[in-house]
Amino acid sequence: MTFLQQLPIVFGALNVGFLQTLKLFGITLVGALPLGLIIAFGSMSRFRPLSIVTRFFVWIIRGTPLMIQLLIIFYFPSMALGQPIWGSGENGRFAASAAAFIINYACYFSEIYRGGIQSIPVGQLEAGQVLGMTRGQIFVRIMLLQVIKRIVPPVSNEIITLVKDTALARIIALQEIIWAGTAFLKGSQGISGQVWPLFFTALYYLVFSGALTLLFGWVEKRLDYFRG
Amino acid sequence: MILLEVNNLQKSFDGSAVLKNISFSMEPGQVLAIIGSSGSGKTTLLRCLNFLETPDAGEIIVKGQKLLGGASEEQIRKNRLHFGLVFQNFNLFPQYTALENITLAPSLLGLGSKQELRDNAMRLLEQVGLRQKADFYPYQLSGGQQQRIAIARALALRPEVLCFDEPTSALDPELTGEVLRVIRGLKNKDNTMIVVTHEMEFARSVADVVIYMADGVIEEMGTPEEVFEHPRSEKTKAFLRGAASVL
Ligand SMILES: Nc1ncnc2c1ncn2[C@@H]1O[C@H](COP(=O)(O)OP(=O)(O)OP(=O)(O)O)[C@@H](O)[C@H]1O
Ligand SMILES: [Mg+2]
Numbered sequence: 001m002t003f004l005q006q007l008p009i010v011f012g013a014l015n016v017g018f019l020q021t022l023k024l025f026g027i028t029l030v031g032a033l034p035l036g037l038i039i040a041f042g043s044m045s046r047f048r049p050l051s052i053v054t055r056f057f058v059w060i061i062r063g064t065p066l067m068i069q070l071l072i073i074f075y076f077p078s079m080a081l082g083q084p085i086w087g088s089g090e091n092g093r094f095a096a097s098a099a100a101f102i103i104n105y106a107c108y109f110s111e112i113y114r115g116g117i118q119s120i121p122v123g124q125l126e127a128g129q130v131l132g133m134t135r136g137q138i139f140v141r142i143m144l145l146q147v148i149k150r151i152v153p154p155v156s157n158e159i160i161t162l163v164k165d166t167a168l169a170r171i172i173a174l175q176e177i178i179w180a181g182t183a184f185l186k187g188s189q190g191i192s193g194q195v196w197p198l199f200f201t202a203l204y205y206l207v208f209s210g211a212l213t214l215l216f217g218w219v220e221k222r223l224d225y226f227r228g
Numbered sequence: 229m230i231l232l233e234v235n236n237l238q239k240s241f242d243g244s245a246v247l248k249n250i251s252f253s254m255e256p257g258q259v260l261a262i263i264g265s266s267g268s269g270k271t272t273l274l275r276c277l278n279f280l281e282t283p284d285a286g287e288i289i290v291k292g293q294k295l296l297g298g299a300s301e302e303q304i305r306k307n308r309l310h311f312g313l314v315f316q317n318f319n320l321f322p323q324y325t326a327l328e329n330i331t332l333a334p335s336l337l338g339l340g341s342k343q344e345l346r347d348n349a350m351r352l353l354e355q356v357g358l359r360q361k362a363d364f365y366p367y368q369l370s371g372g373q374q375q376r377i378a379i380a381r382a383l384a385l386r387p388e389v390l391c392f393d394e395p396t397s398a399l400d401p402e403l404t405g406e407v408l409r410v411i412r413g414l415k416n417k418d419n420t421m422i423v424v425t426h427e428m429e430f431a432r433s434v435a436d437v438v439i440y441m442a443d444g445v446i447e448e449m450g451t452p453e454e455v456f457e458h459p460r461s462e463k464t465k466a467f468l469r470g471a472a473s474v475l
Contacts (some may be wrong), residue, residue: 127319130278131333131385132309135301141332145323227367228322 001190009189010197017180018204020090024097024166024176029159031102036109043114061107066100067168073100074172090175097169101162108158116151117143149223156216163209177201230292231256231420232389237286239272246272248444250286254389254437257418261431261452264441265467270424273441274391277422278313279304290388309337312387316394318374320366326353326377327362330384337385345384352380356410372403376410383414390414392423408434428471432456440464 042054061069074096078084086092120143128138167178181198184191191197232254239247246269254260262270275281277288288295288307295307320329330349334340340348353359356376366374375395382390392411396404408430414421415434425431431438431452438455440448440463448455448464459465 121319123315123317123319124321126280127315127321128333129280130308130311130313131381132305132337133333134305137336141336142321149323226323226365 006191006194009191010184010194010200013180013183013189014177014197014201014204017175017177017201020094020174021166021176021204022208024094024101024169024174025163027098028101028105028162028166031098032105032109035102035106037113039106039110040113040117043110044117058107058110061104062111066104066165067171069104070097070100070168070171073103093169093172093174096172097174101166101169105158105162109155112151112154112158113147115154116147119150120146145223146228149226152216152220152223156212159216160209160212163212164205177204229255231258231290233287233289234277235287235289237273237276237288238284239269239276239281240284246444247276247283250444250446252437252439252446252449254420254422256420258420258436259415259434260422260437260439261435262422262424262439262441263426263428263431263467263471264439264447265470268441269444270441271393274313274393274422274424277389277391278311279308280313309385310388312382312385312390314375314378314382314390314392314395317398318366318371318378320374320378320381322366325363325365326358326369326380329366329377330381333381334384339385349380349384352383353377355383355413356380357406370403371399372406375399375407379407379410379414383419388420390419390421392421392425394424394426397426426471428456428468440467442467 039054039058043051043058045051045054074086074093077086084092086096124142124146125138128142133141166176169176170179170182173179178198178201181201184194184197186192230253234253235251237247237250238245250269250273252260262273264270272281276283282299290310295310320326321332324332327346327349330352331345334345334348335342339345350359350362353362356379358373358376358380361369361373361377366377369377375398379395395411396407399407404427408427411421411423411430412434423431423435433452435452438448438450438452439446440455440459440461442463448459448461455464456468459468
């Protein structure tokens with residue numbers, strides 16, 4: 001097969017793989033961004049047992065490799081219960097990957113949120129209190145936008161890292177783009193021993209994170225109208 | 229008529245008493261100036277009146293209604309509305325314009341239609357001399373201007389007693405005048421105010437009553453003339469000598 005004949009086959013396979021990458025990326029954000037806020041509130045709780053347990057959990061998750069967490073989440077339930085909980089095939093692997101990524105990223109986001117919330121001067125909160133606002137109003141109307149402005153850069157950073165971290169799901173054979181690229185090394189659809197498709201996957205990541213960088217730049221600009 | 233009555237207010241932090249049996253009362257339209265050296269408990273007193281701190285004991289009575297006791301969050305929120313507080317470092321909300329800073333709380337409390345609240349805010353901006361800055365964000369304003377906006381923001385809720393905690397001490401000397409002028413103007417409109425200040429000349433000229441606080445007690449209380457010209461306590465005399473030598 002000539003290179004030109006290989007090209008459409010490789011493109012097709014990488015596109016399918018990248019779609020899976022994007023799905024994992026998307027579902028991780030949808031799950032981890034809000035879950036991170038709940039964890040942040042837990043770790044800041046004035047109810048000591050809750051904050052201790054939450055911080056302990058965050059320490060475990062941030063202190064161990066995501067790759068190990070993927071393996072544990074995928075294999076441990078079936079070892080402990082004697083039967084798999086994730087379902088079979090690609091869907092099961094996707095569900096397990098999503099669970100691992102959401103938990104892992106939620107912990108990282110929670111620390112960013114906590115830092116952001118705690119960096120708002122207490123005077124802002126007190127100004128809201130003396131103006132008769134409720135705790136909810138103070139959070140939503142006063143804190144939130146200031147917190148968002150402060151956390152956009154670190155959150156963007158995590159999200160760009162997530163784009164590339166999705167490749168770790170390959171450890172439980174999720175068929176994302178790196179998996180698709182590797183297939184042409186081992187042999188697939190009449191192509192084997194070819195390493196260039198794997199190298200080529202880098203371009204997908206690059207373009208996608210480039211687009212995200214532009215998006216985050218735009219968001220930062222939108223929040224430029226105030227200081228503080 | 230008595231508007232505000234404070235009886236035997238006590239507050240301690242970690243076992244050390246910061247307010248010891250503070251009692252005083254105010255009539256409507258009066259201006260009370262509180263002076264005293266650093267750490268004497270002036271800020272703590274204002275924070276107790278605004279329910280940012282919970283006193284350990286004592287009573288706060290506004291128009292005959294006792295405010296302590298009911299410690300539910302809802303109740304505390306209601307209590308706070310009797311008082312306003314202007315902070316040393318303004319604490320304007322940076323993401324809102326001057327106008328929005330003023331209308332935010334009244335609109336959350338449903339005190340009027342959007343248009344009414346806006347009109348009222350514009351009137352307040354006029355009063356503090358910043359009508360033309362309505363659409364400016366805090367970072368675009370000088371410290372003195374920010375403090376005047378903060379005063380307008382507190383006035384928008386029509387508190388019965390407006391408290392100021394050293395409203396000019398975070399400002400460059402050349403900006404204190406504009407803020408003090410605004411406070412003086414409020415006195416002429418019969419606002420009841422408590423002003424914690426290190427500006428002795430201002431306290432002397434604007435206050436109806438002056439309190440000198442030392443170590444959590446009211447060491448001296450009286451008219452400006454009584455406190456500044458004929459202090460009875462040795463501590464007050466020493467403090468005033470110190471203040472005079474700084475100036
Ligand atoms: N939250 C707190 N926890 C512990 N101690 C406190 C707290 N707030 C105030 N204090 C202590 O209470 C005392 C009185 O403080 P306060 O701020 O009321 O003084 P002040 O008269 O306003 O002084 P200044 O003129 O410096 O503003 C100080 O000794 C201070 O250290
Ligand atoms: Mg103080």
